[in-house]
Amino acid sequence: MTLLLCLLLLQGRQWTWYEHYERGIKHYESARYPECLREMDLALAQAPTPKRNQFTRAVQKIDYKPFYFKALSHYHLGDVAKAQEFAQAAFRGEVVQQSPPLQADLAPIFDAWRRQVQALSAEVAAEHERIRQRRRLLDLLDRGLWRQARDELDELVGGGADGTAFQDIDILIQLRSGLEGRLDGLRDDMQRRIQELIERDALDQARPLLEAFRGDLSEPVYLELDRMLKQAEAQRDSPSDAQDPDSVTRVAEAEAAEAEIQAFKVRLTNLELEKSSLTQRVQVIEQRNRDLQNQLEKERADESPAPVLKPAGIMALSREGELGIRADVVIRGDQPVSAWEIRLDEVPVPFAKDQLRAVDEGYRFNRILLASGYGEHRVSFHLRDVLDQKLELTEVLVLQRPWYNDPLYPAMLLGIGVTLGLVLTVRRQRRRRMAKLRHFNPYIAGAPVRQADMFFGRDALMGRIQGSLHKNSFMIHGDRRIGKTSFLLQLKQNLARLDSPEYAFFPAFVDLQGIVETDLFHHLMVEVVHSAEWEIDTDDLEVHERAEGYQSRHFSKDIKKIIARLDARTDKHVLVVLLVDEVDVLNEFSDKTNQKLRSIFMKDFADHLSCVMAGIHLKKEWESSGSPWYNFFEEIPVAALPDEAARALVLKPVQGIFRYQPDAVDLLLKATAGHPYLIQKLCIKLVDIKLRAGDFSISRLDVEQLLQAQARETRTKES
Structure with a gap:
């Protein structure tokens, strides 16, 4: 009994507008569009006006936009006309009007409606063009210009026109063509008959026939036949040829001529009747054409107008500099703008009218407004289109005072500067104490730089x-201690780290100083195995088994194994690079030994083996065309350091501990001519002297005193 009572209560219960609305939204989200439309209609029956923040019975706020969902539902169901009708209604409501995302959701509906209207307009225009073409063809037929009508119809069909639209006219042209053909045949028969009568001297028959059908013969044909007939009559009437014809014969010939004239008249009358019937058919088709055009024009006048979008838009504000406010306004609408204005704190800001630029399906304004001070500022944009539809957008932006414009900023900056100075001073003093305790001296003179x-x-x-x-x-050459060995060591480190997309470099440093000729290839392979960290197995190489008698062929065999094992480790092209130092020793070896070494690089392993050699007198010794190394290397001289690099070599190693006076650096570079060894040698002595004195500033006087001391020492050694 209780259950039955509940069912009766539920059955009699009236749903509220928002319950219908929420049910409609659920139907829409589940793609049940007909059910959504039904629920939205029920909601609109109770609450016909869309509103933002609409209260429900449970005191909840919702954005009530039933026309929005009706428009989208009709669109999904394929009814574009209904969809655009409700989309316009949605645009008139405040929910969609103030929400660019919702406007964007409805945009495809208007696009589809425009396409539909454009397609219909195109069809109507095409139909009007077909009617115009039909009128032209019918006019030509009415004027008897059926051949021109045939040519123009063929041209239309050949140009892509629908031949079925001109099928009736094509039939009329064919009928007119046949009729004209029969008329031409009749005229030819009359002309031929008159000529036969003239030739048979039946002039009394020929003259009546010619005069009876004079209007149906062309003027040149008539004149020619008349000339022939007159000439024959003149010959007949001449005295020499005059004869008295039999009266019976003359009567018979006259009757025959009259009968022939009547027969031709009957044929001509039939053709005229057929021509009249054809003309009436043309007039009927022309009237049907006019009726069709009138109907099309009426349908076009009854068409629904193209959708008119009420202007909508969005405005974004952002800060530009100290007091600048960038206002970026995007307007959507399809009507021209008649007036617009932007206000800052209710004060109109003057801008040229062309600052509102036309963009796709709307307008855009993007300019900077200058505020009078910090704090909250209100920017409003007002627009009116040619249909007197209005739009107003308002946004607020707060310009916070920058921290550096705070009145306390100078004091804060001073405090930070003092604190930072104290910190740096303390750190510098600590570094200097540690440098003194550890006898800090970063410069390197004599040993290679690693x-x-x-x-x-x-x-x-x-x-x-x-x-x-x-x-x-490559072959690099230069003075002693110019940095060749240091360069090779740095090149080795760089090549080992180099990530090339095509090549895998495997560098090995080899020092030839003190090597005898018989140990050359053994020493090369030992250095390759020991100096390279390539993570490959080298235990089976012959270099480990032959301390003596290790020749170029053994070197080739071992390097071939090394290259093969390296190649198995990478997909890139393997390139073993020998960085050979103190290569001047090769000048003392035989040409045969040099030739074997060159052959390894040039012939056997040219694709996988390269070298960079360094020495002092290579250029002078090997530039001869008779040398085994002639034209093998690209020669590069290693010169003194450029000014900027030389200064960096002086200053950077002791930065934060020692301070060089600028003129002290100038004198150092002048005295050493940028030679890195000489620079570091002098800097080592300067740092040692200053460390012992507890002074961390190096002046020009310090450099001068050091140079003078070295000069005295040199003179003492020489003496």
């Missing part, structure tokens, strides 16, 4: 060699 942070001024040379090693070998 640390990258102590290597200066060879970046261009390094890049040149690294970029061409896959196709060239």
Whole structure:
């Protein structure tokens, strides 16, 4: 009983507008569009006006937009006309009007409606063009120009026109063509008959026949026949040829001529009747054409007008600099703008009218407004189109005072500066104490430079060699202690780290100083095995078994194994690079030994083996065309450091601990001419002297005193 009572209560219960609305939304989300339309209609029956923040019975706020869902539902069901009708209604409501995302959802409906209207307009225009073409053809037929009508119809069909639209006219042209053909045949028969009568001297029959059908013969034909007939009559009437014809014969010939004239008249009358019937058919078709055009024009006048979008838009504000406010306004609408204005804090801001630029399906304004001060500022944009539809957008932006414009900023900045200065001073003092305790001296004089942070001024040379090693070998040469060995060591580190897309570099440093000729190839392979960290197995190489008698062929065999094992580790092209130092010793070896070494690089392993050699007197010794190494290397001289690199070599190693006076650096570079060894040698002594004195500032006087002391020492040694 209780259950039955509940069912009766539920059955009699009236649903509220928002319950219908929520049910409709659920139907829409589940793609049940007919059910959605039914629920939205029930909701509209109780609440016909869309509103934002509409209260439900449970005191909840919702955006009530039933026309929005009706428009989208009709669109999904394929009824574009209904969809655009409700989309326009949705645009008139405040929910969609103030929401660009919802407007964007409805945009495809208007696009589809425009396409539909455009397609219909195109069809109507095409039909009007067909009617115009039909009128032209019928007019030509009415004027008897059926041949021209035939040519123009053929041209239309050949140009792509629908032949079925002109099928009736085509039939009329064919009928007219046949009729004209029969008329031409009748005229030809009359002309031929008159000529026969003239030739038979039946002039009394020929003259009546010619005069009876004079209007049906062309003027030239009539004149020619008349001339022939008159000439024959003149000959007949001449005295010499005059004869008295039999009266019975003359009567018979006259009757025959009259009968023939009547027969021709009957044929001509029939053709005229047929021509009249054809003309009436043309008139009927022309009237049907006019009726069709009138109907099309009426349908076009009854068409629904193209959708008119009420202007909608969005405005975004952002800060530009201190007091600038960038206002970016995007307007959507299809009507021209008649007036617009932008206000800052209710004060109109003057802008040229062309600052509102036309963009796709709307307008855009993007300019900077200058505020009078910090704080909250209100920007409003007002627009009216030619249909007097209005739009107003308002946004608020707060310009916070920058921290550096705070009145306390100078004091804060001073405090930070003082604190930072104290921190730096304390750190510098601590570093100097540690430097003194540890006898800090970062400069290197005599030994090769292995640390990258102590290597200066060879970046261009390094890049040149690294970029061409896959196709060239190089020979660098220069004075002693100019940095050749340091360069080779740095090149080895760089090649080991280099991530080339095509090549895998495997560098090995080899020092030839003190090597005898018989040990050359053994020493090369030992250095390759020991100096390279390539993570391959080298235990089975012959270099481990032959301390003596290790020749070029053994070297070739071992390097071949090494290259094969390296190749198995990578998909890139393997390139073993020998970085050979103190190569001047090769000048003392025989040409045969040099030729064998060159052969290894040039013939046996040219694709996988390259070298960079360094020495002092190579250029002078090997530039001869008779040398085994002639034209094998790309020669590069290693010169003194450029000014910028030389200064970096002086200053950077002791930065934050020692301070060089600028004129002290100038004197150092002048005295050493940029030679890295001499620079570091002087800097070592300067740092030692200053450390012992507890002074961390190096002046020009310090450099001068050191140079004078060295000069005295040199003179003492020489004496």
